Amino acid sequence: MKAQLSDEKLYNELMESAKRVGMIAEQESVEADDNATVSKNVADAIVEGGLNRLIMPKEYGFPQIDFNTFADIVRTVGYHNLSAAWLTYFYALHNSWVAFLPKHRMDEIYDDGGLLADIFAPMGKVEKVEGGFILNGRWNFVSGVNYSEWISVGATYYAEGTEVPDRIGLCMRVSDLEVIENWDSLGLRGSGSNTVAAKDLFVPDDMVISFNEMMMNRKPYKPQIDEDYLYYNVSFFPAFYVGFPAMAIGAAERAIEEFIARTKKRQRFDGTNEGESPKSQRVAAEMTLKLKSAKGLMKEYIEMLESDQGQYDPAEYNGIRVHIIKNCLDIANRAVATLGASALAKGQPLEMILRDLMAISTHVTSLYEDGIDNYGKSLFGVQSMAMG
Known part of the structure; x- marks a missing residue:
């Protein structure tokens, strides 16, 4: 049974944090449009309000929210500024795929406290080697990468002896990739959705998630996760x-x-x-x-x-x-x-x-x-x- 947030005080605090993020972004919206990214002020407000750490298992010290609360946070920021809402949503959401990694990798990423980005379009090319994969590729539209410490990128992998490919996500520090600042769009300009590229990058097996397994198992399948975790046994x-x-x-x-x-x-x-x-x-x-x-x-x-x-x-x-x-x-x-x-x-x-x-x-x-x-x-x- 998933948690239902019944703490009215906590709910109101989260909404106030969301409102603050949105108002800062709205005040800086023209500048963000010109710069094709929100400022560090917005990213810092997301972190200071704890909004980026809400989608974590409770053992990491954050309350287990429900989908209504999550949607209300994103809606509240979106009322003021959609680029900020986009990033508030993603910086929190991306913790969900970390929960599908082995426990020691969860500890490494969650305890680091850095913001997370991802791009799951299967544009990467992988070669299986002992202990992991060699990754090459280029991925566009990586929202929030400017302020992110960690990232997961997508690729298609044909395991030996199988005819059906697996879509996988390969996780790494953003510093392992080249970030190409080329975001120049009609809308959501403040999302800073730039391009990243990998060249002959080794990614260990324990930093790889399988989307096929995620859909089949409907819950984190490697570590033991409490049943009230938001992304436990959901589609x-x-x-x-x-x-x-x-x-x-x-x-x-x-x-x-x-x-x-x-x-x-x-x-x-x-x-x-x-x-x-x-x-x-x-x-x-x-x-x-x-x-x-x-x-x-x-x-x-x-x-x-x-x-x-x-x-x-x-x-x-x-x-x-x-x-x-x-x-x-x-x-x-x-x-x-x-x-x-x-x-x-x-x-x-x-x-x-x-x-x-x-x-x-x-x-x-x-x-x-x-x-x-x-x-x-x-x-x-x-x-x-x-x-x-």
């Missing part, structure tokens, strides 16, 4: 992706608030106040209902995670998640398109929210057409490619 990838729709909801909440506040101040050429216009009132109502729909689906998604014993098709999670994110993107797009050109001023909240939600919607796990296609197949009993 790993749907649980891994829980933060994407959560942060989108936070941004959509802010977009509606910005729309209503700006509309109340908007004067038409004929002198009428747009806040009194049935047109804008209807737009606000429709956006709010779309947000309520997104929140309802988010609630269902978490309820599925908490009750999942393998009965849910990963494609269902995929379909729900992409629909939430599309709802939130639609809200931001509608707000900007209704307000007009003034909403496009560079660096103001609605303009940044729209760009950042567009970037979230292009993440491989958030692609709407792929997610709906996967879910549609599952409804007809057709196997899809969805991992969650």
